[in-house]
Amino acid sequence: MRAESGRTKSLWHGTVGDLSRPTLESDARADVCIVGAGIAGMMTAYLLARAGRKVIVLDDGPIGGGETGRTTAHLSDALDDRYTDLERMHGADGARLAASSHRAAIQRIAQVVETESIDCDFAWVDGYLFPSGRDGEERLWEEMEAARRAGVAVEMAEDPPYEPFGGSMCLRFHRQGRVNSLKLLDGLALAVERCGGRIHTGTHVTAVHGGSPVRIETASGATVLASSCVTATNSPITDYVVTHVKQAPYRTFAIAARVPRQSVADALYWEDADPYIYIRVQPGESHDWLIVGGEDYKTGQKDDDAERLDRLAGWTRERFPMVEAVEYRWSGQVLEPADGLAFIGPNPDGAENVFIITGDSGHGMTHGTIGAMLLCDMVSGRENEWSKLYDPKRVRIGAAADLARENLNVAVQFGAWLLPGDVPDETDIPRGSGRVIRHGAHMLAVYRDDAGEVHQHNAACTHMKCIVNWNDLEKSWDCPCHGSRFGPTGDVLNGPAVKPLERPS
Numbered sequence: 001m002r003a004e005s006g007r008t009k010s011l012w013h014g015t016v017g018d019l020s021r022p023t024l025e026s027d028a029r030a031d032v033c034i035v036g037a038g039i040a041g042m043m044t045a046y047l048l049a050r051a052g053r054k055v056i057v058l059d060d061g062p063i064g065g066g067e068t069g070r071t072t073a074h075l076s077d078a079l080d081d082r083y084t085d086l087e088r089m090h091g092a093d094g095a096r097l098a099a100s101s102h103r104a105a106i107q108r109i110a111q112v113v114e115t116e117s118i119d120c121d122f123a124w125v126d127g128y129l130f131p132s133g134r135d136g137e138e139r140l141w142e143e144m145e146a147a148r149r150a151g152v153a154v155e156m157a158e159d160p161p162y163e164p165f166g167g168s169m170c171l172r173f174h175r176q177g178r179v180n181s182l183k184l185l186d187g188l189a190l191a192v193e194r195c196g197g198r199i200h201t202g203t204h205v206t207a208v209h210g211g212s213p214v215r216i217e218t219a220s221g222a223t224v225l226a227s228s229c230v231t232a233t234n235s236p237i238t239d240y241v242v243t244h245v246k247q248a249p250y251r252t253f254a255i256a257a258r259v260p261r262q263s264v265a266d267a268l269y270w271e272d273a274d275p276y277i278y279i280r281v282q283p284g285e286s287h288d289w290l291i292v293g294g295e296d297y298k299t300g301q302k303d304d305d306a307e308r309l310d311r312l313a314g315w316t317r318e319r320f321p322m323v324e325a326v327e328y329r330w331s332g333q334v335l336e337p338a339d340g341l342a343f344i345g346p347n348p349d350g351a352e353n354v355f356i357i358t359g360d361s362g363h364g365m366t367h368g369t370i371g372a373m374l375l376c377d378m379v380s381g382r383e384n385e386w387s388k389l390y391d392p393k394r395v396r397i398g399a400a401a402d403l404a405r406e407n408l409n410v411a412v413q414f415g416a417w418l419l420p421g422d423v424p425d426e427t428d429i430p431r432g433s434g435r436v437i438r439h440g441a442h443m444l445a446v447y448r449d450d451a452g453e454v455h456q457h458n459a460a461c462t463h464m465k466c467i468v469n470w471n472d473l474e475k476s477w478d479c480p481c482h483g484s485r486f487g488p489t490g491d492v493l494n495g496p497a498v499k500p501l502e503r504p505s
């Protein structure tokens with residue numbers, strides 16, 4: 001069974017019980033097989049099961065063991081990529097549809113929470129976007145106009161309930177939301193099972209063969225035959241190239257600090273910077289939590305995660321003197337599509353009856369829910385006005401510069417094959433840590449465990465052979481090209497790779 005996607009724990013991990021389910025032991029059939037038990041997969045399963053479809057969900061970790069357990073769960077139509085840019089890349093109609101789809105996703109989450117009586121701390125709150133930099137205020141005015149053209153309820157305000165970024169001018173976005181993501185998944189899983197759906201965790205999918213039916217193979221040998229398959233694995237394991245060259249993986253960091261009850265108003269707070277800082281409050285019974293995120297970097301391309309978390313904690317203490325203690329520190333992964341919107345629809349390589357949801361862009365909870373709503377229509381043969389906007393095959397001319405920059409960055413990563421490695425010898429590796437070592441023409445990912453035993457694997461990522469790098473915070477091997485991640489002993493934590501790191505020959 002695969003471990004969860006990282007070593008650190010988020011604020012949500014301690015708030016729910018065991019989210020594992022029995023492993024798939026024997027062959028099965030379903031109307032729709034969903035691979036991935038995060039928000040995208042579980043919401044898809046829920047909507048389809050409620051519509052009377054026979055669903056099976058497979059995941060190699062527990063439910064929410066991937067990025068949904070690590071999100072800070074802002075529910076928002078104030079999109080990170082900004083309406084000024086979305087309008088430029090997707091046109092006025094596209095920006096309008098992007099706004100309305102995110103709003104519909106928040107409403108759908110609220111409706112499901114109410115219908116299923118899920119106790120997951122969902123609340124409607126306002127969101128505040130603060131300017132950054134010299135022309136920050138001017139950009140804010142432009143953003144307000146663009147957001148309004150897209151139909152977003154937003155206004156300029158000078159009376160935010162808190163001023164974390166050193167000024168009071170900001171945009172106020174109405175009726176945003178917040179939720180405990182793992183409690184929501186817990187409730188969704190129970191609702192899926194009440195509708196007759198099956199969920200199997202500890203079940204690693206090794207291949208998905210499109211067709212009629214689709215055949216889904218698992219590591220144990222058990223297969224699922226289904227009329228349709230939805231891969232909701234954060235980074236799609238059924239698409240080898242197309243979406244991976246149009247989105248880039250970033251690590252992002254978050255802390256949760258204990259603060260006195262109601263000392264910070266319950267709202268969402270963002271800075272209009274790149275990368276930016278995002279803040280929200282999670283009310284509790286004896287105290288509240290202040291959740292602060294930011295310090296993003298491109299996956300596998302830095303090794304200073306602990307310093308980033310320290311900086312985030314220091315920044316928070318400076319701006320929020322009521323902080324009593326920083327109790328949780330964790331990191332997660334975000335996939336940034338070059339044009340700012342998720343990829344949702346038929347698998348771009350043409351695999352018959354296979355669909356994907358990917359490209360969360362920092363809006364995983366809403367993009368995942370949009371994916372569920374859209375694919376629920378698609379597998380049922382219904383038209384949906386969002387399908388063109390989110391089409392995984394799309395190419396937007398306005399995103400060409402970002403696309404070129406990210407792909408140039410990927411090309412540069414292959415140069416690691418020519419480097420000497422991190423250290424000359426395995427004796428230089430401290431216990432509980434890993435390093436890349438050159439061995440002739442080969443590069444080895446060498447991990448020394450806490451007992452001192454050395455584990456060697458080929459450092460070539462099993463997706464497209466980039467050299468992985470050691471992530472000391474999460475104790476993982478991270479690929480700098482498309483974001484695959486592997487545990488210290490080579491097991492897959494994040495796609496697009498499906499196979500573990502290989503043993504050296």
Ligand code: FES
Nearest residue numbers: 461463464479482
């Ligand atoms: Fe593509 Fe590693 S994720 S080469």
